[in-house]
Amino acid sequence: MEIDGNTRLVGIVADPIAHVRTPQLFNAAMAGQGLNAVCVPLHVGAPQLPALLAGLAGCQNLAGLVVTIPHKEAVVAHCGELTPAARLVGAANVLRWDGARGHWVGGNLDGDGFVAGLKERGHGLAGKRVLLLGAGGAGKAIAYAVGREHPAELVLHNRSMARAEEALARIAPALPGVAVRTGAADAAGFDVVINATALGLRDGDPAPLPVDSLRPGMLVCEAVMRDTALLAAARACGALAHAGQHMLDGQLAAIARFFGLALQERLAGGAPMVEKA
Secondary structure, eight states: OOOOTTTTEEEEEEEEEEEHHHHHHHHHHHTTTTOOOOEEEEEEEEEGHHHHHHHTTTTTEEEEEEEOTTTTGGGGGGGEEHHHHHHHHTOOEEEETTTTTTTEEOOOOHHHHHHHHHHTOOOTTTTEEEEEEEOOOHHHHHHHHHTOOOOEEEEOOOOSSHHHHHHHHHGGGSSSOOOOEOOSSOOOOOOOEESSSTTTTSSOOSSSSGGGGOTOOEEEOOOOSOOOHHHHHHHHHTTTEEEEHHOOOOOOOOHHHHOOOOOBOOOOOOOOSSSSO
């Protein structure tokens, strides 16, 4: 990939940032399709986020920003416009600057990306009992998308159950006919377990629930973009382990489109734009 004066820039904003996979996958896809854009990591702590957004508003070759932990909810206050999904869940994972209106536009593609990643791997959610751990920005987006797939039941858990109840209050009215409630971090009786907490980002992080409640044949999913204690425990007990990268695979083309970049989801002949891990 050759970077020149016409290269469009995409930043991914996170803290920590060593785990992110977006630059590798995005740059491989862009280079593979001959598009002049590059994604770079931006390691930014919460206190510096407002200054970053204020400064980048004047960057004319910035296509947009991918936003991840811990900033997805915080960036909403800096947006003058939100997509319906971002407004519903109160979080954004993509931002683009609208120069004509002078404000950031926030969107949320996490939920649709997560479900698309599941379907790409042959996993459906209809009629399944689903336990979702984590009620932050990613967790709420995933909950809304999972609920639209008609599970038999969707149970939300968060370390702070007040946050789980807040997520329930936001999402349940948008999912009529779906059984959504809060509950404990216990996988017993569920078909699908999803980790949307930050546990797993750092070496030595424990699993987000007692691993002895996992069982063979259940589907255990990560939103963290690295191998985790939860995925290791799932494999050890004979459960199906679904890596966090698949959520990114499922939304990469949509992210590019949000930024005005013409990345194809599939290449000629139906081949994926990047090889799946």
